[in-house]
Amino acid sequence: MRSMRIHPGVRGLVRAGSVPLLLLVAAGTARAAGPEFQYVGRDDKVHGLSGPTGCVEAKGGGFRAVTNATGSRATLYREPGCKGDAVAxxxxxxxxxIQPYFASVRFSFITKAQQP
Structure with missing residues (x-):
C-alpha cells in the first residue's frame, strides 16, 4: 500500500499531527489517482486502500490523519475483524x-434512505 495523494513534503507534518483539519479534508476529497482511503498507521507511514469493501485490517489512529474518499461510510473499530467498539x-x-487507535475498518454502502 502506498500513498499517491499526500505529498511527501507533507508526510512529516501529518506524522507529527500538525496538519490543519482543513488540509486533511482537502486531501481526502481530492480525486487524484491513488488510494481512496488513506491513513497514517501506527508505524508512522502513510497507507492507502483502493476500492475497499467489507472489513479491512488497518492499524492507525492516535491523533493521526485519516481520509475517506470512497463512496462508502467507513466505520473504524478498536479490534481486528471489525469487532469491539466503533472508534469513529x-x-x-x-x-x-482519529483518537484513539483503530485496528480495522468496515466499508458500508450508504443508501438514499440513510443520507441526510
Missing amino acids: VLPPGGGGQ
Whole structure:
C-alpha cells in the first residue's frame, strides 16, 4: 500500500499531527489517482486502500490523519475483524485525526434512505 495523494513534503507534518483539519479534508476529497482511503498507521507511514469493501485490517489512529474518499461510510473499530467498539465513523469524503487507535475498518454502502 502506498500513498499517491499526500505529498511527501507533507508526510512529516501529518506524522507529527500538525496538519490543519482543513488540509486533511482537502486531501481526502481530492480525486487524484491513488488510494481512496488513506491513513497514517501506527508505524508512522502513510497507507492507502483502493476500492475497499467489507472489513479491512488497518492499524492507525492516535491523533493521526485519516481520509475517506470512497463512496462508502467507513466505520473504524478498536479490534481486528471489525469487532469491539466503533472508534469513529467517516462519511464519504470525510477525514480528520482519529483518537484513539483503530485496528480495522468496515466499508458500508450508504443508501438514499440513510443520507441526510
